Amino acid sequence: xxxxxxxxxxxxxxxxxxxxxxxxxxxxxxxxxxxxxxxxxxxxxxxxxxxxxxxxxxxxxxxxxxxxxxxxxxxxxxxxxxxxxxxxxxxxxxxxxxxxxxxxxxxxxxxxxxxxxxxxxxxxxxxxxxxxxxxxxxxxxxxxxxxxxxxxxxxxxxxxxxxxxxxxxxxxxxxxxxxxxxxxxxxxxxxxxxxxxxxxxxxxxxxxxxxxxxxxxxxxxxxxxxxxxxxxxxx
Amino acid sequence: xxxxxxxxxxxxxxxxxxxxxxxxxxxxxxxxxxxxxxxxxxxxxxxxxxxxxxxxxxxxxxxxxxxxxxxxxxxxxxxxxxxxxxxxxxxxxxxxxxxxxxxxxxxxxxxxxxxxxxxxxxxxxxxxxxxxxxxxxxxxxxxxxxxxxxxxxxxxxxxxxxxxxxxxxxxxxxxxxxxxxxxxxxxxxxxxxxxxxxxxxxxxxxxxxxxxxxxxxxxxxxxxxxxxxxxxxxx
Numbered sequence: 001x002x003x004x005x006x007x008x009x010x011x012x013x014x015x016x017x018x019x020x021x022x023x024x025x026x027x028x029x030x031x032x033x034x035x036x037x038x039x040x041x042x043x044x045x046x047x048x049x050x051x052x053x054x055x056x057x058x059x060x061x062x063x064x065x066x067x068x069x070x071x072x073x074x075x076x077x078x079x080x081x082x083x084x085x086x087x088x089x090x091x092x093x094x095x096x097x098x099x100x101x102x103x104x105x106x107x108x109x110x111x112x113x114x115x116x117x118x119x120x121x122x123x124x125x126x127x128x129x130x131x132x133x134x135x136x137x138x139x140x141x142x143x144x145x146x147x148x149x150x151x152x153x154x155x156x157x158x159x160x161x162x163x164x165x166x167x168x169x170x171x172x173x174x175x176x177x178x179x180x181x182x183x184x185x186x187x188x189x190x191x192x193x194x195x196x197x198x199x200x201x202x203x204x205x206x207x208x209x210x211x212x213x214x215x216x217x218x219x220x221x222x223x224x225x226x227x228x229x230x231x232x233x234x235x
Numbered sequence: 236x237x238x239x240x241x242x243x244x245x246x247x248x249x250x251x252x253x254x255x256x257x258x259x260x261x262x263x264x265x266x267x268x269x270x271x272x273x274x275x276x277x278x279x280x281x282x283x284x285x286x287x288x289x290x291x292x293x294x295x296x297x298x299x300x301x302x303x304x305x306x307x308x309x310x311x312x313x314x315x316x317x318x319x320x321x322x323x324x325x326x327x328x329x330x331x332x333x334x335x336x337x338x339x340x341x342x343x344x345x346x347x348x349x350x351x352x353x354x355x356x357x358x359x360x361x362x363x364x365x366x367x368x369x370x371x372x373x374x375x376x377x378x379x380x381x382x383x384x385x386x387x388x389x390x391x392x393x394x395x396x397x398x399x400x401x402x403x404x405x406x407x408x409x410x411x412x413x414x415x416x417x418x419x420x421x422x423x424x425x426x427x428x429x430x431x432x433x434x435x436x437x438x439x440x441x442x443x444x445x446x447x448x449x450x451x452x453x454x455x456x457x458x459x460x461x462x463x464x465x466x467x468x469x470x
Contacts, residue, residue: 117427119414119439161454165447172407172443179354179411183418192352201354208358208407212400219396 010220013213014074020210021063027203028058035196041103046111052103054177060096061128062174062207064089065167066214073222087143090135097128120176127169134159134166164215171211178204245455248448249309255445256298262438263293270431276338281346287338289412295331296363297409297442299324300402301449308457322378325370332363355411362404369394369401399450406446413439 032039032051039055040048068089075082101124108115115121141147141155182200186192267274267286274290275283303324310317336359343350350356376382376390417435421427 114427117421117432119410119417119436122436122440123410123443161451165450168403169443172410175354175358175407176410176414179415180418182354183415186352187419187422192349197352201357204354205357208404215400216396 010073010217010222013217013220014070016213017066017070017210017217020206020213021066024203024206024210025059025063027199027206028054031196031199031203035199041106046107049103049110050107053100053107054181056096056100056103057177058174058203058207060100061093062170062210064096065093065131065170066210068093069163069167069214069218073217083142087135087139090131090138094128094131094135097131101125101128118176118180120173120180123169123176124173127166127173130162130166130169134163138163160218164218167214168211171207174207175204178207245308245452245457248452248455249305251448252301252305252445252452255441255448256301259438259441259445260294260298262434262441263289266431266434266438270434276341281342284338284345285342288335288342289416291331291335291338292412293409293438293442295335296328297405297445299331300328300366300405301445303328304398304402304449304453308452318377322370322374325366325373329363329366329370332366336360336363353411353415355408355415358404358411359408362401362408365397365401365404369398373398395453399453402449403446406442409442410439413442 032055036047036051037045038048039051041052043049068086071086071089072082075085104121105115107113116125137155138159141159142152146152147155178200182190182197186197190196267290271282271286272280273283274286276287278284303321306321306324307317310320339356340350342348351360372390373394376394377387381387382390413435417425417432421432425431
């Protein structure tokens with residue numbers, strides 16, 4: 001994508017990412033706690049179990065994963081330290097994502113709703129499986145036991161492309177989730193132009209911008225490189 | 236995105252794009268004609284007006300736009316010819332997209348359904364506006380009157396990045412649309428695991444793969460370049 005040609009560096013975009021991530025996290029908490037009654041893993045009010053799902057998926061699987069992608073671009077410290085942070089943040093994202101998906105199944109099962117019929121669930125489950133595969137391949141190739149320099153150099157561009165693909169799928173799944181839940185609520189009588197509907201749609205828009213800035217941050221160079229194109233170090 | 240490093244060229248992926256595009260087009264026609272009763276711009280059966288919308292958006296705005304993106308990567312002929320094809324196909328996509336959106340508004344208005352409340356409509360309308368802006372900037376920068384070589388070289392990488400961003404938004408909007416329409420139908424009694432529901436979800440999956448292969452085709456080099464990295468020609 002013509003990394004070296006763009007006369008703009010990634011750093012300014014990374015500030016937008018942190019800011020938009022915090023805004024999205026606050027908005028999803030306002031939605032689930034203020035409008036939807038709060039969060040609970042066990043409750044006779046099954047909606048509170050559902051509410052765990054958007055909170056963990058957005059804050060855990062999207063926001064933490066976004067920060068993991070940025071870790072290589074913005075953190076100081078040695079490459080080894082940044083690699084461990086990248087790997088650890090993605091692991092946290094994966095675990096929170098799995099717990100979040102578990103909450104959705106638990107809500108369905110305790111409420112007598114069938115599982116896995118919607119596009120959101122299909123793409124979402126595919127996404128987290130691909131994410132897990134990507135994480136494992138990254139672990140064994142770049143961390144432990146680690147491939148040879150040749151193997152690392154061959155895998156790295158595919159790791160970046162496939163990683164961004166899975167990240168875009170995660171964003172798309174989030175958008176599908178916002179739309180699906182809001183459609184259910186509107187079919188149950190929620191005002192289509194009420195404050196809750198607008199809040200959810202604005203949260204979804206913030207997530208689109210968050211994703212765009214993360215991807216820009218990932219594909220733009222970290223600093224001006226007057227001596228020409230420099231790929232991501234492949235260690 | 237480390238174009239030069241990936242030891243794989245774009246050409247094989249472009250065949251998947253044509254194939255998946257045809258499959259998606261057939262599936263959406265089967266859905267709208269066989270399952271949903273056909274297409275009409277004027278009808279007392281307002282659903283037939285709606286059916287114009289997914290057909291034109293998918294075949295016009297997604298598939299034709301996909302082929303437009305590929306035009307630079309696969310077509311023979313001079314750069315000037317490929318540029319005109321790229322520009323013309325995107326123009327066709329834009330026009331079909333506008334007619335497709337008009338059909339959705341016409342359906343809403345004649346059926347007494349409010350407009351522009353859903354995330355699908357918000358992101359969709361934003362997408363086609365950004366698409367139009369991108370097309371106009373492309374026209375005046377690269378075609379007529381055309382910028383200087385320096386301006387072209389500066390704009391080109393942003394044209395590619397922003398173009399892929401808008402394309403991803405179009406794909407996401409399509410996914411939101413499939414989910415939204417199917418959710419409405421399921422709320423009105425359609426079997427969640429019936430053949431129509433599965434058909435729509437599979438069509439949506441085909442669109443995800445189509446998009447992934449288009450983006451791969453756009454970011455991978457067109458041929459092995461043993462003498463190192465070569466950006467897209469910026470004429």
